[in-house]
Amino acid sequence: MHPAPSVIIFTSLSGLGFGLLAWLGFGYPNVTGMTAFIFFFIAYALAVGGLISSTFHLGTPKNAIKAFSQWRTSWLSREGVMSIVSLLVIAVYAIGVIFFNQRWQIFGWLGSVFSLITIYTTSMIYGQMKTVPRWYMGLTPVLFLLYSLAGGALLAAQVLPAALLLVALTIVQYFSWHIGDGAFKQAGHTIETATGLGNLGKVRLLESPHSSPNYLMKEMVHVVGRKHAQKLRMIAIVLLGMVPALILLLAPANHMLVGVAVLSHLIGLFAARWLFFAEAEHVVGLYYDKR
Amino acid sequence: MTALPNSTDKKLGLVIDLDTCVGCHACVISCKEWNTSNYGAPLSDMDAYGAEPDGTFLNRVHTFEAKAPEKPAQIVHFPKSCLHCEDAPCVTVCPTGASYKRTEDGIVLVNEADCMGCGLCAWACPYGAREMDKAEGVMKKCTLCVDRIYNENIPEEDRVPSCVKTCPAGARHFGDFADPESNVSILSAARGGIALMEDQGTKPVNRYLPPRPKADVTGTSQIDIPNPFLEPTPQKAGGFLGWLDNALEKI
Numbered sequence: 001m002h003p004a005p006s007v008i009i010f011t012s013l014s015g016l017g018f019g020l021l022a023w024l025g026f027g028y029p030n031v032t033g034m035t036a037f038i039f040f041f042i043a044y045a046l047a048v049g050g051l052i053s054s055t056f057h058l059g060t061p062k063n064a065i066k067a068f069s070q071w072r073t074s075w076l077s078r079e080g081v082m083s084i085v086s087l088l089v090i091a092v093y094a095i096g097v098i099f100f101n102q103r104w105q106i107f108g109w110l111g112s113v114f115s116l117i118t119i120y121t122t123s124m125i126y127g128q129m130k131t132v133p134r135w136y137m138g139l140t141p142v143l144f145l146l147y148s149l150a151g152g153a154l155l156a157a158q159v160l161p162a163a164l165l166l167v168a169l170t171i172v173q174y175f176s177w178h179i180g181d182g183a184f185k186q187a188g189h190t191i192e193t194a195t196g197l198g199n200l201g202k203v204r205l206l207e208s209p210h211s212s213p214n215y216l217m218k219e220m221v222h223v224v225g226r227k228h229a230q231k232l233r234m235i236a237i238v239l240l241g242m243v244p245a246l247i248l249l250l251a252p253a254n255h256m257l258v259g260v261a262v263l264s265h266l267i268g269l270f271a272a273r274w275l276f277f278a279e280a281e282h283v284v285g286l287y288y289d290k291r
Numbered sequence: 292m293t294a295l296p297n298s299t300d301k302k303l304g305l306v307i308d309l310d311t312c313v314g315c316h317a318c319v320i321s322c323k324e325w326n327t328s329n330y331g332a333p334l335s336d337m338d339a340y341g342a343e344p345d346g347t348f349l350n351r352v353h354t355f356e357a358k359a360p361e362k363p364a365q366i367v368h369f370p371k372s373c374l375h376c377e378d379a380p381c382v383t384v385c386p387t388g389a390s391y392k393r394t395e396d397g398i399v400l401v402n403e404a405d406c407m408g409c410g411l412c413a414w415a416c417p418y419g420a421r422e423m424d425k426a427e428g429v430m431k432k433c434t435l436c437v438d439r440i441y442n443e444n445i446p447e448e449d450r451v452p453s454c455v456k457t458c459p460a461g462a463r464h465f466g467d468f469a470d471p472e473s474n475v476s477i478l479s480a481a482r483g484g485i486a487l488m489e490d491q492g493t494k495p496v497n498r499y500l501p502p503r504p505k506a507d508v509t510g511t512s513q514i515d516i517p518n519p520f521l522e523p524t525p526q527k528a529g530g531f532l533g534w535l536d537n538a539l540e541k542i
Binding site: 001059069075129188196200204206214287 | 293294309319342343344345346347348351352353354355356357358359360362364365366367369371380382383384385386387388389404405406407408409410411413414415416417418419422423424425427428429430485487488490491492499501502504
């Protein structure tokens with residue numbers, strides 16, 4: 001799949017933002033006033049910034065408002081609805097702790113749960129795609145939730161939970177790559193099954209239907225850059241979980257180093273999310289004899 | 292709502308005969324011509340005269356080669372357009388309600404006034420039946436020529452999809468699969484029509500007729516394919532030519 005920057009930024013940043021909101025809503029860290037304002041500002045900037053970024057890849061952004069209408073069937077619509085609901089509910093809690101030194105806890109808890117549901121709906125936009133076997137598995141929502149909870153804990157300065165979640169995330173990320181590598185084969189799709197011509201023998205594309213790449217090939221049969229996948233995986237796994245977890249466990253009080261941990265996690269997250277798209281293979285590639 | 296109807300009164304669709312298709316791409320062109328000037332936004336071209344021309348098409352013809360060991364390769368031209376699935380995943384993923392499946396005839400359509408061009412429906416389609424129009428920013432797909440098949444302003448014999456009407460080989464057939472006595476139902480049953488990628492669970496309506504096995508001319512068979520009932524001609528020429536042949540061999 002084409003790794004569109006707007007979608008990578010959207011899923012990464014809004015995932016972090018809603019992860020941080022989930023921690024803040026549950027009262028971690030227990031802050032009020034100006035400190036609370038800074039935490040909530042960062043969370044809202046990430047969540048809203050990510051959501052705005054997601055509209056940059058739309059062909060007709062003026063119709064984006066209609067995306068809130070189909071929540072009964074569409075995960076993308078559910079994601080839109082849930083993100084707005086979460087942001088509104090947790091805003092009430094944020095106003096309480098920032099301006100009135102009050103904990104209207106019911107709004108905090110509800111907002112946190114809604115934020116987690118939002119992350120789940122984001123993950124299901126990809127997890128529902130039967131056409132992309134690498135995404136179509138139960139680990140996809142687990143992975144997205146772990147990314148948000150671990151990254152959120154890191155930003156919320158929850159040292160021990162963050163370290164443990166980062167380790168868990170690193171392990172789950174490794175296994176989802178490992179399982180994902182075999183997913184296409186496991187699903188059993190081949191050029192023979194796609195064309196129904198397998199009874200005639202081995203099938204190959206003799207002549208492409210068009211002379212240069214079309215929308216489908218650019219969007220779904222993205223093969224550029226996969227050659228560096230193994231290196232990027234190594235970079236991602238070290239930066240997103242190992243480095244930040246080590247810093248948190250060894251030097252939790254050093255603000256400078258914790259800043260490095262956050263930066264390291266961000267770079268690892270972007271690398272892993274780039275791979276999430278670039279390595280995903282769509283079954284339509286079979287009609288082009290390409291993966 | 293982008294919920295799918297439980298059932299549709301008709302199941303309009305196409306039978307595509309892979310045995311008959313000659314790969315001329317006439318259906319591709321006639322589809323582009325009809326659909327660029329009728330229903331919805333025109334099908335745009337990008338860089339049409341440049342190095343990498345790209346454009347929106349609702350119908351494409353792939354050409355495959357199938358080869359079994361010790362057998363001659365077989366070429367199969369493979370037209371591909373929307374299969375108007377009963378369980379269309381492109382419809383249910385749509386967040387704006389632009390994609391829908393019609394209850395009366397099962398045609399899957401895009402209401403372009405509602406489409407925000409997110410492309411998720413194209414991701415959900417295993418067949419590559421949907422293409423985003425770059426000029427218009429909305430998703431385009433086969434309408435089964437909904438503006439022809441019910442169009443009382445054109446002669447009755449023309450009320451079929453443009454690709455069906457134009458196919459010089461008669462490889463494309465249009466009809467109602469809900470009616471077991473329809474032309475397409477009978478044709479598909481007689482020729483063992485197949486659905487594409489059934490394991491995706493999309494329940495496509497369109498059917499593909501598999502190519503008939505070709506005669507094997509590479510084997511040890513002595514049958515002369517063009518003249519199977521004639522006596523084999525003598526291998527050696529006689530008379531002067533025979534003498535010349537022998538003499539030249541000996542040099």
